[in-house]
Amino acid sequence: MSQVRxxxxxRPSAGGLxxxxxxxxxxxxxxxxxxxxYPALRSRLLDDGGGLNRFVNVFLNExxxxxxxxxxxxxxATDTILLLPAMAGG
Amino acid sequence: MAVEAPVAPPPAPTADxxxxxxxxxxxGLLRPLAVEYVCGACFGPLEVAYDLDLIGRxxxxxxxxxxxxxxxxxxxxxxxxxxxxxxxxVGSTPLVTADRIGAAIGVERLLVKxxxxxxxxxxKDRAVAIAAARAQSFGLEALACASTGNLAGxxxxxxxxxxxxxxxxxxxxxxxxxxxxxxxxxxTVVPIDGTYDDVNRVCLEVADELGWGLVxxxxxxxxxxxxxxxxxxxxxxxxxxxxxxxxxxxASGAMLTKLAKAFDELVTLGWVPAKPVRFVxxxxxxxxxxxxxxxxxRSDIEPVRTPDTIVRSLAIGNPxxxxxxxxxxxxxxxxxxxxxxxxxxxxxxxxxTLEGIYTETAGGVTLAAVAAASRRGVIRPDDEVVALLTxxxxxxxxxxxxxxxxxxxxxxxxxxxxxxxxxFSAFEAWLxx
Numbered sequence: 001m002s003q004v005r006x007x008x009x010x011r012p013s014a015g016g017l018x019x020x021x022x023x024x025x026x027x028x029x030x031x032x033x034x035x036x037x038y039p040a041l042r043s044r045l046l047d048d049g050g051g052l053n054r055f056v057n058v059f060l061n062e063x064x065x066x067x068x069x070x071x072x073x074x075x076x077a078t079d080t081i082l083l084l085p086a087m088a089g090g
Numbered sequence: 091m092a093v094e095a096p097v098a099p100p101p102a103p104t105a106d107x108x109x110x111x112x113x114x115x116x117x118g119l120l121r122p123l124a125v126e127y128v129c130g131a132c133f134g135p136l137e138v139a140y141d142l143d144l145i146g147r148x149x150x151x152x153x154x155x156x157x158x159x160x161x162x163x164x165x166x167x168x169x170x171x172x173x174x175x176x177x178x179x180v181g182s183t184p185l186v187t188a189d190r191i192g193a194a195i196g197v198e199r200l201l202v203k204x205x206x207x208x209x210x211x212x213x214k215d216r217a218v219a220i221a222a223a224r225a226q227s228f229g230l231e232a233l234a235c236a237s238t239g240n241l242a243g244x245x246x247x248x249x250x251x252x253x254x255x256x257x258x259x260x261x262x263x264x265x266x267x268x269x270x271x272x273x274x275x276x277x278t279v280v281p282i283d284g285t286y287d288d289v290n291r292v293c294l295e296v297a298d299e300l301g302w303g304l305v306x307x308x309x310x311x312x313x314x315x316x317x318x319x320x321x322x323x324x325x326x327x328x329x330x331x332x333x334x335x336x337x338x339x340x341a342s343g344a345m346l347t348k349l350a351k352a353f354d355e356l357v358t359l360g361w362v363p364a365k366p367v368r369f370v371x372x373x374x375x376x377x378x379x380x381x382x383x384x385x386x387x388r389s390d391i392e393p394v395r396t397p398d399t400i401v402r403s404l405a406i407g408n409p410x411x412x413x414x415x416x417x418x419x420x421x422x423x424x425x426x427x428x429x430x431x432x433x434x435x436x437x438x439x440x441x442x443t444l445e446g447i448y449t450e451t452a453g454g455v456t457l458a459a460v461a462a463a464s465r466r467g468v469i470r471p472d473d474e475v476v477a478l479l480t481x482x483x484x485x486x487x488x489x490x491x492x493x494x495x496x497x498x499x500x501x502x503x504x505x506x507x508x509x510x511x512x513x514f515s516a517f518e519a520w521l522x523x
Contacts, residue, residue, distance in 0.1 A: 008298050009128045044133050054390075055116065055133040057408070059291065062284075064408065067395045082291075085128040087135035087410045088307045089236055089290040090342020 004034050004081045013040035027060060028071030030081055045083070057086045108148075108166055112311055113139040115414075123169070125228050125303070127310045135410070136311045138169040146359045151330060161216055161319040167355060168319070169312045174223040176252050178209040180216055181319050185327035185476065190444040192475075195461035199474045201333070202441075202457075203324055206449055210271065211482035213345075214244035217316030218305055222248040224312045225303035232257055232302040236293035238286050238341065239268040239403045240450075240481050245305055246277035257302065259289045265402060267485055285397060287408045306342075310410075317345045321352030324476055325362050332356075332367050334473040337460050339452040339480055340371035340380050340426060341404040343415030350418055368424040370468060371415055372459030374399035374451075375428040380412045384426035389413050400431045400489055401451040403481060427462040429455045435492035437461070438483060442490065448483030456480070 001021040006014045014020060015038060022037070024030035031052075035042045047053050058065045059082040065073050075081075113120045116134025127136055149166045157163040161181035162173045183205045192200030208215040218241070225233050233249040234257035235241045242258045249256035258272045262281035272279050282289045290307075297304040305313045325332055332353055338346050346369055356362045373381040376399030379391045394407035409415070419426045429437075434454035441447045441457055449457075456477050463469045483490060499505035501521050510516050 007128075007294075009126075009130050009133070012130070044131075053133050054413070055128070055135065062288065062291070064287070064393060064395075066393055084291060084294045085133060085135075086408075087127060088294050088297075088304075088310060089286070089408075089410055090306055090344050090406055 001077055002030050002075045002079045002081060004030060004083065007083055007085065009085065010041060010044055010083065013044060014038045024075055026071065026075055027058060027065050027073045027081060030075055031058070031071070055086045057084050058082070059084065108141050108145050109169055110139040110141055112136040125230070125301075125308050127308050138311055138315055140167065140355075142355060142358050151326075151361050154326070161219060161316070164319055164322050167322065167352075168220055169315050170220060170223045171227065174219075174226070174252070177219050177223065178215060178247060178251050180208055180219045181323065183207045183323065185324055186445075186447075188441075188445050188447075188477070191440055191457060194440060194444065195457075196464050196471065197460060197469060197473070197475050198471055200460065201474070201476050202445070202447065203320060203476060203478045204447055205320065205478060205480050206447065206453070206482035210240075210243040210247045211485060212240035212244060212450075213317065213320060213478070213480040214240045215248070216319050217313040218244040218248040220316045221303065221305035221309040221313040222252050222254070224309055225254060225305075226252055228303070230254075230301070230303035232300075233305065234293070234296065234302045235259065235305045236286070236290045236307065237264075237268075237272075238405055239264055239485065240452075241306065242268055242272035242277070242279070243275070243485075246272040246275035249277065250275045254303075257296075259293050259296070261286050261289055261402075265486055265488075267487060271485070285395075286406055287393070290406075290408075314344045314348055317348035318352035318355070320345075320478060321349045322356065325353070325356050328474075328476075330362050332362050332365050333476040335368045335370060335424070335463070335469050335475045337370040337372065337456055337463065337475060337477040339404055339456050339459075339478070340373050340409070340412075340415055341406045341452075342409045343371070343380055343411030343413075345478075345480075346371050347411050347414045347418055350422075367422060368468060369418050369422045370424045370459055370463045371419055371426040372429055372455040372462075373426060374401035374404055374434065374455060375430050377401070377405045377407060378426075378428040379407060380409055380416050381426045381428035383412065383416045384419055385428070389417055391416070400486075400492055401429075401434055401455055402486070403450060403452045404455060423468070425463050425466060425468045427459040427466075429458040429462065432493045433458040433461075435489055435494070438490050441479070442483065447479060448490075449479040450481035450483050450486040451489045452481055453479035453483075454489065
């Protein structure tokens, strides 16, 4: 199981949880499992075409997955996925 | 230290109703002002919404002319309830003609907004003044920021002025002058082993978990509004009209988009005649995710993982407002220019030696972007062009010598002269050698 850290703005859609354990061989599979467990997250995490919402940045441990293999990035059980708003900084 | 996330205050419309709330730029949902920066419905960015009809009925350009200098002249167009009891003297910086630089780069009518003259020597004082005022009204217990450099000093100084502790997060390899600057105001400076984007990621969690006022994270909707005052001042200095072209540095992209918002507000208020303004941005070629998107004709921003440039103040690899900035440049018939470090350093020297204005690297990028946009035909020779010099050269003292060999002065060639014995005759001998 990998762990997904849920930011406060999404916690109401994730049962109030700060961390959720999910299964999946890739980051994309883990997010699919997360959305299956908490369907209210779908409209927040995915766009209309099923792609990742452009206002969400996904980090595997400390690295933006766009610098890895995006949603195809492989996962291990000790990995942490971080979901963070894209609109910060500057 | 046990800290809990702050509880947002109950919906409290401002006394005069001119601020409507925070509106999601993505889905349009409007909500009351709070320490929030992300839409709970769609994750989009929040922006302050005003009732411009109401403001237009209660405020005129003439009213402004009777107010004291500084950004609070534009109070009604900013997301604060009243002029703060304590704040630094920010804004009302000069718009000066720069015809000698203009002549050097082929632009006849070039003006520069000299925003190097703010309390901490950069435009960031404008944004932080508003964030600090909001932090106080929301009852937050600390002011903090993720900084590429200029924001560090601005946040530290504003926190000192209002009496809040300051925590300044910076990349560990930032220019020492900027770190010392923030320390001077009594801030806790936290160097992070990573890029600015790493700093930003840590600060997102700091904001979420500790509830501090992170000026460019959870206070960002308020903070970003501060850049609008640059545009108001420019329009006023021009005699209440808009320039043909405005040229600004692009880091997160927020400034460029806020300049456009401010010009739109002035047109809506009827304070300036409507006219198309071209928006030109400048980025360092060594960290140019927005310039790259412009070049490639796309709006999606491909983040830059490892910035490689002397322009640390613009070195954001994953710019929050990058998409908005590139779309604004494109839709306004402007551009986003990628500037090499050599061009930046040359432009810094040009501004200093031709106009007596010493700007930091972002200002060098901006002036070089004027030249680049002029070569590209985005700027035409007879355009009235306003370039924003957003920070002082004393912040990046090494940049001015970048790319050139340091040679000692000789008679007729300026520079650092050799040590001369303390006699006029010795100097005279050197001068006439």
